Amino acid sequence: MDIKNNILETIGNTPLIRLNRIARELPCTVLAKVDYFNPGNSIKDRMAVKMVEVAEQDGRLKPGGTIIEGTSGNTGMGLALAAIVKGYKCVFVTTDKQSKEKADILKAVGAEVIVCPTNVLPEDPKSYYSVAKRLAAEVPNSCHMNQYDNLANRLAHYESTGPEIWRQTDGKITHLVCTAGTGGTITGTAMYLKEKNPDIKIWAVDVYGSLLTKYYNTGEVDMDEVHPYISEGFGEDFIPANYDMSVIDNFVQVTDKDGAVMARKLAKDEGLFCGYSAGSCLQGLLQTAAQMKGNEALKKDDVVVCIFHDHGSRYVGKIYNDQWMIERGFLDVKTFKDVIASRGTQRLITVNGDQSVAEAVELMQKFDIEQIPVMQGSEPVGAISEGGLFQKVFKNPDIKNSRIADVIEPALPLVGFDTPVEKLSSLINKGNGAVLAKDDAGSYHIITKYDVLQALGK
Numbered sequence: 001m002d003i004k005n006n007i008l009e010t011i012g013n014t015p016l017i018r019l020n021r022i023a024r025e026l027p028c029t030v031l032a033k034v035d036y037f038n039p040g041n042s043i044k045d046r047m048a049v050k051m052v053e054v055a056e057q058d059g060r061l062k063p064g065g066t067i068i069e070g071t072s073g074n075t076g077m078g079l080a081l082a083a084i085v086k087g088y089k090c091v092f093v094t095t096d097k098q099s100k101e102k103a104d105i106l107k108a109v110g111a112e113v114i115v116c117p118t119n120v121l122p123e124d125p126k127s128y129y130s131v132a133k134r135l136a137a138e139v140p141n142s143c144h145m146n147q148y149d150n151l152a153n154r155l156a157h158y159e160s161t162g163p164e165i166w167r168q169t170d171g172k173i174t175h176l177v178c179t180a181g182t183g184g185t186i187t188g189t190a191m192y193l194k195e196k197n198p199d200i201k202i203w204a205v206d207v208y209g210s211l212l213t214k215y216y217n218t219g220e221v222d223m224d225e226v227h228p229y230i231s232e233g234f235g236e237d238f239i240p241a242n243y244d245m246s247v248i249d250n251f252v253q254v255t256d257k258d259g260a261v262m263a264r265k266l267a268k269d270e271g272l273f274c275g276y277s278a279g280s281c282l283q284g285l286l287q288t289a290a291q292m293k294g295n296e297a298l299k300k301d302d303v304v305v306c307i308f309h310d311h312g313s314r315y316v317g318k319i320y321n322d323q324w325m326i327e328r329g330f331l332d333v334k335t336f337k338d339v340i341a342s343r344g345t346q347r348l349i350t351v352n353g354d355q356s357v358a359e360a361v362e363l364m365q366k367f368d369i370e371q372i373p374v375m376q377g378s379e380p381v382g383a384i385s386e387g388g389l390f391q392k393v394f395k396n397p398d399i400k401n402s403r404i405a406d407v408i409e410p411a412l413p414l415v416g417f418d419t420p421v422e423k424l425s426s427l428i429n430k431g432n433g434a435v436l437a438k439d440d441a442g443s444y445h446i447i448t449k450y451d452v453l454q455a456l457g458k
Contacts, residue, residue, distance in 0.1 A: 006085045011038050011045045011078075012160050016168040016305065021269040022262075022282060026289055028174075028302035033165060034272060035309055040077035042275075042310035043161070047184050048078025050156035051145045052086065066091060066142040070132035072181075072233050073102025074310050075147050080109040091135060091142075093128040098232060101314045119228050122238050148240035153184030154191070161185065162192025165305055173200060175304040177285045179234035179277040180204040180212050180251070183242035185307060190247040204251045205284030207259070210235030216251040230256040230328065232318075233277045233309060252288045254280045257330045260319040267312060267320075275315055278308035326420060334421040336437045339452075340445045348444055350375045351384070353405030357393075360384050360404055371434040371448055374408050380444065382408035385433050412436045412446070425452050 004010055014037040023030035035043035055061035066089040067079050076092040083090045090111040094103060097118040106113050114135075116128040124130060129148075136144030147153050165173055176193060178186040190202040206213045209229030214222050226237045231254075263279025266272045285306055289298050298304070318324050325331040350373050351360050360372055364386055374382040388409050392399050399407065413427050413435045424447060427435050434448040 007039050007081055008049055008085050011049060013164060014038060014043075016165070017270075017272070019270055019282075019306075022265060023285070026286075026298055026304075027300045028298045028304055030285070030304045030306065031169070032270075032272060032278075033161070033305055033307045034274070035161075035307065036274060036311035038078075040074070040081050041313065042074035042077065043185060043307065044074035044309070045078035045081065046160050047147065047153045047156035048075050048145075049082045050159070051147065051150050051152045052079065052082040052088075054150075054152040054155075055143050055145065056086075061088070061143040062141055063087065064141065065089070066139050067145060068093075068132055068136045068139065068142050069145040069147065070094070070128040071147070072098050073106065073314060074233065075145075076102075076106045076111060076113075077109065079145065080106060080111050083111075084109065091139065093132045093135070095128050097228075097230070099315055099318050101317055105314065121223075147184065148182050148236075148238075148242065151242060153182055154188030154242045154244075157185050157188030158192045159188075161307075162189040165189065166193060166196055169303055169305065171196065172303045173197075173305050174302040175201045175203060175298070176307070177203045177205065177281055177288070177304060178307040179281050179284070179309065180206050180248075181234035181236060181277075183240045183244075185309070187242055187244050187247060189307070191244065194247050201249045202247055203284065203288050204248050205234070205281050206251055206253045207231040207235035207280065208253050208255055210237065210253070212236055212239070213251040213253050215239055216245055216248065231259050231276055231280060232315075233275065234280065250288055252284045252291070254283045254287065257328070258283045260325065260330050263312070263315070263319050264325075266308075272308065273312035274308045275310035275312055276319055277310065278306075279319070281306050281308065322420070322422065335417070336415060336419045336421070336424065336435075336445070336447060337417050337439075339421060339447055340439075343451070348373070348446055350380075350444075351404055352376065353381070353403060353408065355404050356400070357384075357389065357402050357404060357407055358400045361389065361400065369448075371412065371446065373412060373436060373444065373446065374404060378442075380411050380414075380436060382410060383412045383434075384409055387433070414438070417445075421452055428452060 014035045017032045017034050019030045038045040068091045070093045080090050092111050093114045095118040096115050103113045116131050120127045122129045136142050180186050193200045207229050209227045211225040214225045259280030262283040266274055370386040372384050373380045415435050415437050417437045417439055428449045434446050436444050438444050
């Protein structure tokens with residue numbers, strides 16, 4: 001029988017999947033090493049278990065001990081799985097930048113989670129680096145894993161990720177693309193691949209607000225480069241000991257927006273529901289490929305492997321949430337205002353309750369419209385619709401002479417002038433054939449189902 005003894009034995013041997021649509025503009029083969037197939041849904045499972053094993057071997061982690069670590073969430077999950085199997089407790093320190101889902105998942109597997117502010121220097125007592133170190137000194141029988149400076153991190157990828165990629169590509173890999181954070185994944189994998197073939201190019205992807213790229217290019221730790229960023233799981237404000245910059249051939253920086261948008265594109269175009277860093281990794285590949293000229297440019301026979309670290313389920317409240325994306329200007333969405341602007345100047349056709357139904361029908365025919373707001377003074381108090389009038393006239397032909405107040409329908413929904421078109425579509429239904437909004441000058445405008453379909457189709 002093919003049976004795993006515990007969950008840790010399922011780590012590794014993740015698939016290599018061809019990208020068929022997003023990278024079709026490139027002349028080469030682009031493959032994704034999709035590590036969300038690990039049991040903890042991220043590549044960090046590999047190094048988490050390795051760090052625990054090494055700590056056990058050298059006596060730093062003793063039976064019944066407590067694992068302490070500063071983590072963005074993924075390393076914590078891997079450590080938590082190891083702790084469950086091996087009988088340890090876990091205390092994880094993370095930042096308020098990380099998604100709520102990550103903290104909730106860590107709690108679900110029995111860990112204690114402490115949240116620290118993001119926008120502080122590493123040496124600040126409130127930083128998650130400092131808090132993790134302090135806890136390790138205070139908690140009896142504890143071990144601080146310190147994934148940043150713990151070389152078991154990169155050793156895990158030297159022993160597993162690198163060999164897997166080499167085997168899965170039959171040694172034909174020519175380029176490795178990977179986001180750079182603690183340095184363990186990119187350095188360990190690169191060290192193995194470079195031993196097999198020194199000509200393999202290693203392209204690192206960083207984020208604006210991190211100092212890694214500047215350090216790679218100049219050897220200078222420039223804190224002026226550091227500023228808050230939204231991207232999760234990569235980029236640093238110091239240089240972890242896991243780095244060996246000599247095995248990296250290029251660094252490129254990607255914006256928060258581009259990484260988030262590309263992650264969503266991966267889900268829709270390739271069916272790969274990945275995390276933030278996967279989108280940034282692929283965006284980094286496209287940017288780097290565009291920069292390379294001559295012999296450095298990608299060629300038909302090249303085989304490029306991108307490492308996709310984790311699963312999109314940890315970002316459903318962020319990059320996969322339309323409102324979150326819109327609030328940060330990451331989605332180029334059309335709004336009520338955009339639709340009105342694209343229609344040109346059109347006055348709103350309205351009636352009042354004292355007008356006749358016949359007059360309303362005449363207006364509908366003259367302007368080819370189906371919905372008319374009913375106003376009392378300058379404010380809408382109801383509406384009439386072609387469909388509603390048809391039903392009433394069909395039952396009683398004499399109703400054409402009635403006052404509109406006698407056949408009035410509920411008022412159309414009112415929305416903000418900056419409401420996204422996608423949200424408008426959920427408000428327009430059988431009962432509401434249109435929506436209204438008031439501009440800054442106090443004038444009302446109307447959008448119908450037809451307007452929404454036109455806007456979404458462009």
